[in-house]
Amino acid sequence: MRRSKQEITDSTEIQNIISRARTARLGINREGAPYVLPMNFGFADNTFYFHCADSGLKLDLLQADPRVCIEIDESSELQTGEVSNPCKWGVNYRSVIAIGTAEILTDIDLKRTALKIIISQFAGNNAPEMPEASIKATTVFRVKSENLTAKHSS
Amino acid sequence: MRRSKQEITDSTEIQNIISRARTARLGINREGAPYVLPMNFGFADNTFYFHCADSGLKLDLLQADPRVCIEIDESSELQTGEVSNPCKWGVNYRSVIAIGTAEILTDIDLKRTALKIIISQFAGNNAPEMPEASIKATTVFRVKSENLTAKHSS
Numbered sequence: 001m002r003r004s005k006q007e008i009t010d011s012t013e014i015q016n017i018i019s020r021a022r023t024a025r026l027g028i029n030r031e032g033a034p035y036v037l038p039m040n041f042g043f044a045d046n047t048f049y050f051h052c053a054d055s056g057l058k059l060d061l062l063q064a065d066p067r068v069c070i071e072i073d074e075s076s077e078l079q080t081g082e083v084s085n086p087c088k089w090g091v092n093y094r095s096v097i098a099i100g101t102a103e104i105l106t107d108i109d110l111k112r113t114a115l116k117i118i119i120s121q122f123a124g125n126n127a128p129e130m131p132e133a134s135i136k137a138t139t140v141f142r143v144k145s146e147n148l149t150a151k152h153s154s
Numbered sequence: 155m156r157r158s159k160q161e162i163t164d165s166t167e168i169q170n171i172i173s174r175a176r177t178a179r180l181g182i183n184r185e186g187a188p189y190v191l192p193m194n195f196g197f198a199d200n201t202f203y204f205h206c207a208d209s210g211l212k213l214d215l216l217q218a219d220p221r222v223c224i225e226i227d228e229s230s231e232l233q234t235g236e237v238s239n240p241c242k243w244g245v246n247y248r249s250v251i252a253i254g255t256a257e258i259l260t261d262i263d264l265k266r267t268a269l270k271i272i273i274s275q276f277a278g279n280n281a282p283e284m285p286e287a288s289i290k291a292t293t294v295f296r297v298k299s300e301n302l303t304a305k306h307s308s
Contacts, residue, residue, distance in 0.1 A: 023229050023247060027181045027188030034181030034188045036225035038249050071190035075177050093177060095192050 008094065008150035017094050017150060018043050018072060022122050026050065027069035028061050028102075035061065041070075042117035048098065048143045049114040059104075059139060066102040068143055071095065096150045100143035108132075111140045162248065162304035171248050171304060172197050172226060176276050180204065181223035182215050182256075189215065195224075196271035202252065202297045203268040213258075213293060220256040222297055225249065250304045254297035262286075265294045 008014055024041040027034055037058065042049040048070050052058050062068070073095040105111050112135050119127045162168055178195040181188055191212065196203040202224050206212050216222070227249040259265050266289050273281045 023227060025179045025190055025225055025227075027190035027223075029186075029188050030223075032183075032186075033221040033253070034183055034190075034223045035251075035253075036179055036181035036188075036190050036223045037251065038225065038227040038229075038247055067187040069181075069184075069188045069190045071179055071192065073177060073179075073192040075192075093192055097189075097191065099187070099189075 006151040006153065008152055014096060014148070014150045017074060017096050019121075020074060021072040021096075023072075024048065024050075025071040026058075027071065028058070029065040029067060030061055036071075040118060040122065042114065042119070042121040044117045046145050046148070048100070048145065049117050049140065050102075050143070051115060051118055051138050051140045054137065054139050062102045062104070062141065068100060068102050070098040070100070070143060070145075092153045094150065094152045096148065098143070098145040098149075099147040100145050102141045102143050104139060104141045108135060111135050111138070114140045114142060160305040160307065162306055168250060168302070168304045171228060171250050173275075174228060175226040175250075177226075178202065178204075179225040180212075181225065182212070183219040183221060184215055190225075194272060194276065196268065196273070196275040198271045200299050200302070202254070202299065203271050203294065204256075204297070205269060205272055205292050205294045208291065208293050216256045216258070216295065222254060222256050224252040224254070224297060224299075246307045248304065248306045250302065252297070252299040252303075253301040254299050256295045256297050259294045259296060262289060265289050265292070268294045268296060 008017075022040070023038045025036050026039050027036050029035070039050050039052075073093045075093045105114055112130065115130055115135060115138065116127070162171075176194070177192045179190050180193050181190050183189070193204050193206075227247045229247045259268055266284065269284055269289060269292065270281070273284075
């Protein structure tokens with residue numbers, strides 16, 4: 001009951017939360033234990049796009065286990081509710097949580113498109129074209145959302 | 155080399171990032187796959203404190219596997235760097251990542267102290283005392299940080 005009341009089902013509202021976000025947190029598996037890190041991202045057609053360096057811990061972990069969880073949130077100011085009972089106080093938030101599998105892109109055209117989507121997430125659609133060498137040198141991966149839920153805490 | 159340049163080692167700066175944050179993301183294990191969710195939190199003496207409802211998915215997962223990752227970040231505005239190469243654009247951030255094990259608190263005095271720490275994270279130290287019944291009805295857990303690292307992306 002409580003869960004369904006908190007759920008956001010309006011797809012425009014979910015899209016707006018994602019559009020406003022500049023950072024997503026990527027949950028990955030680190031030798032059986034959870035590991036979370038902040039990432040710039042892009043989103044289009046129910047798919048999240050990320051880029052990272054050509055080598056490093058993140059890539060190693062994703063290659064070992066591509067299952068990921070993506071979290072995005074936005075917080076309100078402090079809500080004090082019942083003043084006499086600070087257990088009811090809190091910071092309201094809206095959040096989006098998506099489950100999926102990371103796929104590293106090797107096709108140059110897919111990579112170019114993905115990088116445009118990532119850049120447009122934070123810079124709008126006015127960014128210049130990227131140099132071919134930069135596209136080749138960047139690792140890009142996508143996560144098609146298999147399960148995307150959104151909720152608000154109030 | 156790149157990693158060490160990005161690392162924040164100054165403990166006051168790390169403390170300040172944590173103090174400014176209102177939301178931490180908790181990475182937990184969900185049947186072998188990563189799961190991430192936003193939480194209000196408190197922090198004192200290298201220990202993170204959280205509260206949640208007395209039952210639910212989060213608690214079930216933590217009881218099945220108490221290993222967690224805690225992530226906190228703050229973002230800057232868009233940095234355009236080299237204007238001609240948007241691959242170099244991005245949103246700079248500072249982040250703190252802590253690894254530890256969730257311990258559910260049952261002692262009423264520990265719970266009271268933990269809830270004070272959580273409330274003071276977002277409300278300062280002026281919150282009134284919490285009713286005993288609310289303390290009893292709330293599940294509180296702590297995560298002593300076994301490994302806390304901080305970095306900036308620039």
